[in-house]
């Protein structure tokens with residue numbers, strides 16, 4: 001009896017226990033599915049993609065002149081800038097510079113930091129950081145947490161299993177989510193990257209690091225990492241790498257970026273690639289632009305190619321039609337590169353600011369600014385070149401040619417033709433020699449600035465011969481071009497110039513075409529202190 005009642009009690013207790021368990025299970029299931037309704041919705045990006053692609057197509061900047069720190073960045077890092085780079089920088093606000101000496105990302109980064117160059121954290125670096133971090137997190141979770149949980153829930157809860165599988169899928173595909181919005185270039189770079197360990201190497205503390213990332217791209221990364229954090233938390237998983245990734249991305253968005261975060265992002269690029277280059281990018285700060293450098297892992301060119309066969313393209317003013325027997329080749333004439341000169345009725349000045357804008361405009365439009373040698377070979381060929389070409393001439397060799405024109409031309413990697421009065425130059429021989437050695441062409445503007453139509457043939461001959469030999473002695477280079485003083489010359493001068501070994505001679509005028517039968521009386525147009533007349537002159541003359 002005692003035993004029997006004990007059995008009954010056990011049975012009742014057992015039934016009660018199972019009932020309670022059933023109720024708890026039911027309640028738990030009910031609550032979980034409620035929560036699941038709220039938080040276990042699939043992750044989507046919706047319309048963000050279209051907006052992002054649009055913002056990527058638009059080129060960031062369209063510069064009038066190079067940023068004020070351009071020369072500093074280029075010289076400090078000994079960058080090999082070519083014409084293509086200059087055109088791209090002015091047109092698109094960024095360019096990739098080839099660096100022969102560099103081998104891997106870390107080397108480039110440290111060479112920039114050693115010269116204390118401002119580093120830019122751009123979209124490419126951020127994308128690589130994000131994708132490689134996610135790759136690491138995925139591997140870690142798959143190996144430990146998900147493996148264990150999968151075993152645990154395989155028998156008890158189908159629902160839990162579905163959740164795990166979903167997160168696994170999401171992690172597996174999360175880097176693909178960004179594939180649509182990354183450029184082909186970013187894609188191929190990212191695809192070469194495998195999981196890697198982080199570095200212990202530190203950055204130079206003096207270097208400045210700027211952040212310039214697409215806000216849309218960044219917010220998408222934050223969305224995904226935040227979503228993953230929430231989902232894992234719900235499953236009772238806390239992944240420190242994921243939390244850190246999320247925290248780092250958030251700090252980028254809030255512009256409260258800690259140095260350590262930037263170091264982590266920059267130095268997470270551990271891989272070696274053959275072709276690490278330097279990306280130069282301009283960033284607008286207030287009204288001015290700043291040039292930043294950043295290592296760049298180039299795979300595919302991302303900018304439109306610069307067209308050198310552009311004689312018939314890209315004019316802001318409809319150009320005159322080309323004529324047979326003529327060469328389209330505007331020749332600009334400058335006098336002072338200075339602020340307005342009081343009581344100057346001829347307006348023979350262009351301010352330093354406008355002058356730089358004019359040179360930058362020519363570079364941006366991919367004009368070939370000719371050396372004397374290049375000019376002579378076009379003249380000899382008798383054909384209009386395929387690339388827009390121009391000769392920049394400066395009369396009288398005034399002090400501003402040395403102090404303003406020469407530095408600006410050097411900054412833009414261009415050359416000028418300076419017509420010097422041999423016997424009374426305002427620049428001393430050292431300055432003339434320095435300009436000549438620096439890639440400028442020094443040519444003849446006569447010996448004494450005598451007006452040729454007012455003097456004898458013998459005197460004209462003397463002016464031409466003496467100036468030629470004097471200037472050649474200073475520069476050690478041939479003098480083949482002559483600019484008539486006061487633009488005045490008569491038919492006698494043409495033969496005398498030819499007999500003295502000049503290949504061409506210049507007057508003043510309104511035309512931008514060279515008539516092949518008038519090489520000793522070529523028209524030059526005067527550049528004035530504004531952009532509008534300058535741009536018009538390039539197409540139609542004065």
Ligand SMILES: [Zn+2]
Nearest residue numbers: 395396485486
């Ligand atoms: Zn003159």
